[in-house]
Amino acid sequence: MTKAKDFFFCGVGGSGMLPLAMIVKAAGHRVAGSDRALDQGRTTAKFDYLRSIGVDLYQQDGSGVARPDQIVVASAAVEETVPDIVAAIEVGAKRMSRADLLALLFNGAQKSIGVAGTSGKSTTTAMVGWILHHAGVAPTIINGAVMKNFMSADALFASAVVGDGEAFVAEVDESDGSIAMYNPSIAVVNNIALDHKSMDELRTLFGAFVERADMAILNLDNDETAKIAKVQTKKNFLTYSLNNDAANFVADKISPEPFGVSFDVVSNISNETAMIALKMPGRHNVSNALAAIAAANVCGVSLENSAAALNEFLGVKRRLEFVGEASGVTLFDDFAHNPDKISASLTTLHEFPGRLLVMFQPHGFGPLKKMRNEFIETFSNHLGEKDILMMPEPVYFGGTVDKSVGSKDIAGGLRRVGRQAETFETRDECGERLLELAQAGDRIVIMGARDDTLSEFAQSLLKRLSD
Numbered sequence: 001m002t003k004a005k006d007f008f009f010c011g012v013g014g015s016g017m018l019p020l021a022m023i024v025k026a027a028g029h030r031v032a033g034s035d036r037a038l039d040q041g042r043t044t045a046k047f048d049y050l051r052s053i054g055v056d057l058y059q060q061d062g063s064g065v066a067r068p069d070q071i072v073v074a075s076a077a078v079e080e081t082v083p084d085i086v087a088a089i090e091v092g093a094k095r096m097s098r099a100d101l102l103a104l105l106f107n108g109a110q111k112s113i114g115v116a117g118t119s120g121k122s123t124t125t126a127m128v129g130w131i132l133h134h135a136g137v138a139p140t141i142i143n144g145a146v147m148k149n150f151m152s153a154d155a156l157f158a159s160a161v162v163g164d165g166e167a168f169v170a171e172v173d174e175s176d177g178s179i180a181m182y183n184p185s186i187a188v189v190n191n192i193a194l195d196h197k198s199m200d201e202l203r204t205l206f207g208a209f210v211e212r213a214d215m216a217i218l219n220l221d222n223d224e225t226a227k228i229a230k231v232q233t234k235k236n237f238l239t240y241s242l243n244n245d246a247a248n249f250v251a252d253k254i255s256p257e258p259f260g261v262s263f264d265v266v267s268n269i270s271n272e273t274a275m276i277a278l279k280m281p282g283r284h285n286v287s288n289a290l291a292a293i294a295a296a297n298v299c300g301v302s303l304e305n306s307a308a309a310l311n312e313f314l315g316v317k318r319r320l321e322f323v324g325e326a327s328g329v330t331l332f333d334d335f336a337h338n339p340d341k342i343s344a345s346l347t348t349l350h351e352f353p354g355r356l357l358v359m360f361q362p363h364g365f366g367p368l369k370k371m372r373n374e375f376i377e378t379f380s381n382h383l384g385e386k387d388i389l390m391m392p393e394p395v396y397f398g399g400t401v402d403k404s405v406g407s408k409d410i411a412g413g414l415r416r417v418g419r420q421a422e423t424f425e426t427r428d429e430c431g432e433r434l435l436e437l438a439q440a441g442d443r444i445v446i447m448g449a450r451d452d453t454l455s456e457f458a459q460s461l462l463k464r465l466s467d
Contacts, residue, residue, distance in 0.1 A: 008065055008093070009033035010074040010084040012055065013046050013452075016098050016173070017075070019142045019160030023105065025053060026162040032056035032064050034084055043452045049157050062087035071096050076176045099178030102142065102170065107183050109140070109168030113295055114182050116172050116209055117190030117225075118202070119340040120288045123280075124190055125171040126316045127292035129161060134309035135301045138165035144173075145335070148314035167299065172209075179205050186298050187213035188291050192224035193340040194374055199224075210237070217294040220244045221287060238269075238298070240290035242283060249290045249297075254283060256351045259322055261286055265293060267303050274307035280315040282348035320345050323458045326465035328440025330354070333458040337363045337449035339371060339378040345445070346382035354443045356387040359430045361448035362394035362407060369405040376413035379421070388437060389414065389421040390430045395451045431461055438465065 009021050012033025025031040032055065038047050039060050047057055058064030062083035065072055072088040075098045079085070088095055106112050115125040122145035129141035130149050141147070141161040150158035172182050174197065187210050192202055203224065210216045210228055216237035219225045221244070229239055241247035242254065247268070254263040262277040263286050278285055293306045315321070323331040336345045342360070349356055360379075362368050368375065379389055391407035411421035424430050434444055446458040 004029050006030045006067065006070045007032070008070050008072045008084070010060070010072060010078055010082065011035055012050065012057070013037050013043060014075065015144045015159065015450075017073070018046070018050070018157060019144075020073070020098060020101055020105075021050070021055060022053065022160040023140065023142060023162055024101070025055060032058065034058045034060040034064050036060055037452070043456075046157055046452065052154075060084060065093055066091060068092040070094070073098055073101055076178075097178075099173070099176065099181055102172075103178070103181040105142075106168055106170050106172075107181075109185075110166040111168065111185045111299070112183070113139075113167060113169045113186045113188065113299075114172040114179075114184035114209070114213075115170070115188045115190070115291075115295075116174060116179055116206065117188075117219075118174065118193045118338065119344065120190035120284060120291070121171045121173075122316050122335075123285060123319055124188060124288045124291050125169055127289060127310065127313060128188070128295045129169045130313050131292055131296040131301055131306050131309040132165075132167055132169065132299060133161070133163070134312070135296070135299075135305050137167050137299065137301075138163035139167035139169050140165075142168075142170045143316070144171050145319065146317040148316060149312070174202060174205050177201075177205065179209050182209065182212075184209070184213045186215045186217065186295055188217040188295050189225050189228065190219050190288065190291055191222045191340060193222075193338070194371060203227075207231075215298050217291055217298070219287060219291065220247050238294045240287070240294050242287055242290075249294050251286045251290060254286055256283065256348070257281065258352050265290060265303065265307065267293075267297075269297065270303060272303045274303050276307050276310050278310065278313065280313075281320060281351075282344060284344040284348070318455060320348060323446075324462045324466075326462055327438075329438045329442050329444060329465055331444045331458060331462050331465070332446070333455050334445055334447045335449055336447045338367070339374045342375075342378050342447065343382055345447070349443060349445065350382070350384065354441050355439075356383065356443050356445060357390070357434050357437055358383070358387065358445045358447060359390045359392075359427070359434060361392055361427060361446075361451065361454065362410075363449040363451070365394050365401050365403045365405065368394060368407070368410065369402060372405055372409060372413070375410050376417070379410070379414055380417045380419055383414075383419050385418075387420065389419065390433055391421070391423050392427045392430050393423075393425060395448065427457060431457065434461060435464055
């Protein structure tokens with residue numbers, strides 16, 4: 001896209017849209033947008049930031065789409081009845097999906113690194129990007145989460161970084177099938193587990209993604225990803241594992257800590273070992289780090305330099321993020337929203353003592369209906385006898401949706417197998433119950449996706465605990 005264009009982002013504040021808007025704006029294009037959250041007065045700091053970098057903002061009433069030369073970018077979830085889309089049709093503006101635009105940028109890069117998987121994508125993307133940045137490669141990075149290492153007073157929402165190097169690092173999504181659009185130089189696949197699509201669909205999508213890559217990085221600890229490694233007919237892939245010494249990169253001497261984890265990484269390629277102390281907890285983050293090290297290795301970064309970068313890695317926002325401690329109660333904010341992510345977070349937390357008071361806000365009615373049994377099984381397996389789960393009704397910001405399965409169905413299933421689970425109509429009611437139950441030594445965990453106000457909610461609970 002050498003010639004300056006005129007883009008309008010419908011849902012510009014979304015986790016997928018905002019970094020794209022940032023990159024397109026930095027490339028010299030005109031950028032405007034609208035967002036339902038803006039209209040509703042939510043997450044005002046995010047929209048102040050967009051204005052500060054020159055993005056024009058409009059109400060989501062179609063008023064921002066007025067010229068046929070505009071390109072209206074919208075996610076697959078945006079319905080035809082949304083006023084911006086109605087206006088685009090009326091004025092004859094070109095329409096483009098978020099995935100179309102990202103694929104255009106990604107596939108046009110000289111060295112494209114696509115990070116995929118049903119869990120671990122955002123953290124691994126940030127790790128790869130930070131290692132390459134630390135090594136002086138100057139990558140462009142587009143992520144679905146805010147990367148703490150790139151945050152500053154002028155860049156509070158650092159989910160994108162614009163570099164002038166050859167590398168383009170991106171989190172790529174399988175939930176809408178758009179992973180099929182990306183042709184990576186390096187394909188990273190962390191984990192494959194049931195999420196938005198059936199397992200058969202996921203196997204096809206991820207398998208084809210790896211086949212299109214010049215080089216692949218595969219996780220031998222995940223059964224589905226390991227199967228892809230077994231059927232590869234080409235030799236251009238690397239593997240990593242916490243348990244399998246035959247992998248190219250292996251973790252040894254893993255030492256979990258409440259707010260971090262240390263380990264040795266062993267390269268069976270160079271026969272080197274390096275010590276890493278991550279500032280974020282969990283064995284799943286050790287796995288993410290191995291994936292990032294393997295990808296960086298393909299880019300020519302030494303194990304020593306990768307380890308040095310990861311020792312300075314600060315993590316990403318809302319990934320089992322420590323919010324604070326008050327009155328002896330520790331509070332975490334977590335993006336976990338599918339069974340795989342929830343399992344990883346609860347497993348990490350249970351490595352240390354303390355009752356868990358978990359509020360899980362489902363990110364939609366659709367996922368609850370699709371994964372009802374899997375959610376029940378996950379919480380049943382990973383909540384202790386004294387732990388308590390609280391659920392409001394799923395987040396809903398408008399549009400048509402089947403509401404036949406709600407939070408009460410999940411909680412009822414858990415109570416039938418002997419777990420403590422409560423439901424409330426609203427999140428605020430959950431908050432009151434959390435504060436009523438919390439005692440010294442407890443850990444409160446706020447879980448959920450697609451709603452940036454969950455972080456504000458977590459902070460409000462901490463303040464009330466402090467008071």
